[in-house]
Amino acid sequence: MPPPERFRPDVAVIGATLLLLVAPAAFGLSWLMIPALAVAGAVIAGALAMRVPEAHTAWVCLGAALVLGLYAAAASLARPSATALTLVAIAIAGAAIALLPRPHRADAEGDFVTRRVSDAAAGGALFALPGAAAAGAAILFGDLPGGATVVLVMSFLALAVTLGYAAITQVARGAQSPPLLVGATAGAVAVGIAVLRAPGATTIDLVIGLLMVIAAIMLWAAPRMDDRQTFGADFTGADAAAAAVTIAGIGAVARAVSLASDGIEVVTLALLVFAVAVAARSLPDEWRRGPVAGAATVGVCTGVYAGTMSVVGAVGVIRAADPPWRAVLDEHWLTNAQQLATYGWQVPIALLLLAGAAAIALPQPYGEDTASATAALAAIGAPVGLGLGWQSPMVIGWIAATGIGAWAATAKSWRAAYTRLGAALVAGMFAAGASLVRPGATAGTLVALAISGVCVAGFARATAIRRGNPRRPAHPRRRVGRGRRPVRVRRCRRRGRRWPAPRPHQHDPHRRARDQRRRPRRRRDRRPAGTRIPAVRDRRRRRRRDHHGRRRAARPARRRGRLRRxxxxxxxxxxxxxxxxxxxxxxxxxxxxxxxxxxxxxxxxxxxxxxxxxxxxxxxxxxxxxxxxxxxxxxxxxxxxxxxxxxxxxxxxxxxxxxxxxx
Structure with missing residues (x-):
């Protein structure tokens, strides 16, 4: 049994904790002193847990900080201001303890305990941050109409930050941190309960709260998920949890934007996807898979809606050209084009943003394929979405077809070239179909498309010449001498072996001498005069050796001769x-x-x-x-x-x- 001296710091910490719990009631202090003393004691206990030499003392200090922190948070619920101040103090103190440099420990157990204490402080900060944001919003907007919704939205944003920190930490370490997950999950559960009990919560609020809880659960279940290949890269359980957190975060930010400005939900989602794609480029390759997957999921949902509306609007534009060459071209043309679907500027702008996000974040060749298709959809949906005149479909379609065709000329793979050519073909056909309103419009559009095709073909030819022929070997075939045929492969005397074709480095005399020493030496012909020998026609017809190195008989030749002195x-x-x-x-x-x-x-x-x-x-x-x-x-x-x-x-x-x- 260890000596009692080792437990003296533990007993002192426990006694100080009990003193802080009973002191306000014993001395008749104000109710504001209860959370203040408890928060001060929790911060001191957390700081001591990082510095004490013994591991069991650090655990005792950590438990004391946890008890005092929870007691302070519960005691501060009397007023929103007290709650906000208490939770903000806990969040700042926990972040400071977690981010400050940890003391060096020589033993492995001490280093493990120090890391756990740091993670526990960070977990306390993650738990307090959503509550602090909600309490601050309640102070500012609690008395206004719709104040409960504002409080929920602010808690969503803070919770998205906490879950994102936990997800990135888990991906970076490659392992779970229970204290971090406990703090983030406790905050998610608290926000979910608040959504259910809030009087002004809407369906979208319930959906976002559910997404937050699902993301927290996936953080716990990440190690039990099977790894899989997605877009040619390994996708782990931690990446799936990060993707879920990204989806929930995008939903929370979109909900906040919808409170400030109504009616721009589609372009807001597309802009958030583009922002995540740009931000993911600054992350390491191992960290960006989850955020990119989450943004791609939101982008696919947004793109399907916007693309469907764009296709319907393009069909309406072509229907407006009926009857061919005698269509109505006054102010009723736009009305006829918008009979199937009416949408605003959000659809084409959202499609352009999604095209940029796909080209930036998605791995190739999927990113370029998606970008070209989305750009073509934005082009065919722009006339109806932007409310333009009857000339706009022809001009926009021609510009899109020319631009995407020129982009296809710069492709580095057949797949990318064919995908871009298909998108350019769709834009060109849309322009040709919309030009059927008048014969002159049809002729002008077709001539413009023909000229663009010739220019794109010339640009593609120039690009191919500048890049060179990919089928031509990188090094020219070396010739044996002036006026002689090139040598491709030289066979050695051993069966089944080949000397490689000459390379540029073989012009080096030292390497050439070394290669000559490595080649099998051929013995001279020591047969007497008059012996019949084969007249070899091809360099492949020669005397061979078996696997033991013995000389084999030469292959029969068509013509034979005699040597004589x-x-x-x-x-x-x-x-x-x-x-x-x-x-x-x-x-x-x-x-x-x-x-x-x-x-x-x-x-x-x-x-x-x-x-x-x-x-x-x-x-x-x-x-x-x-x-x-x-x-x-x-x-x-x-x-x-x-x-x-x-x-x-x-x-x-x-x-x-x-x-x-x-x-």
């Missing part, structure tokens, strides 16, 4: 021809001669074998043959320099070594 030395063009052909047989590939040597070889072979140096014993007049490094010895090795073959002129001319005739 030539007592005379080869010189001139014959050196290059014979040397390259000897190298062909040893390397198993086709080596092509430079164009200059080919021309010399053709002229020499046409003059005859003796002039070309192919006849056995052929010598140059006036001296003996001299070895040539660039001839047989340079290309075919020492033993290949003593061999001679007779080559057809068409073989040298055709860059092939498929015809060898023995002498």
């Amino acid at each position: 030539d007592r005379g030395a080869a010189r001139g063009p014959r050196r290059a021809a014979a040397g390259h052909l000897a190298a062909q047989r040893r390397m198993g590939t086709v080596l092509r001669l430079p164009p200059r040597q080919l021309r010399r070889a053709r002229r020499s072979l046409a003059a005859g074998p003796r002039a070309a140096g192919l006849h056995p014993g052929g010598r140059r007049r006036g001296g003996a043959a001299r070895p040539h490094r660039r001839g047989v010895r340079g290309a075919g090795g020492v033993r290949g320099a003593r061999r001679a073959v007779q080559v057809d002129p068409e073989t040298v001319d055709g860059h092939r070594a498929d015809r060898v005739r023995p002498r």
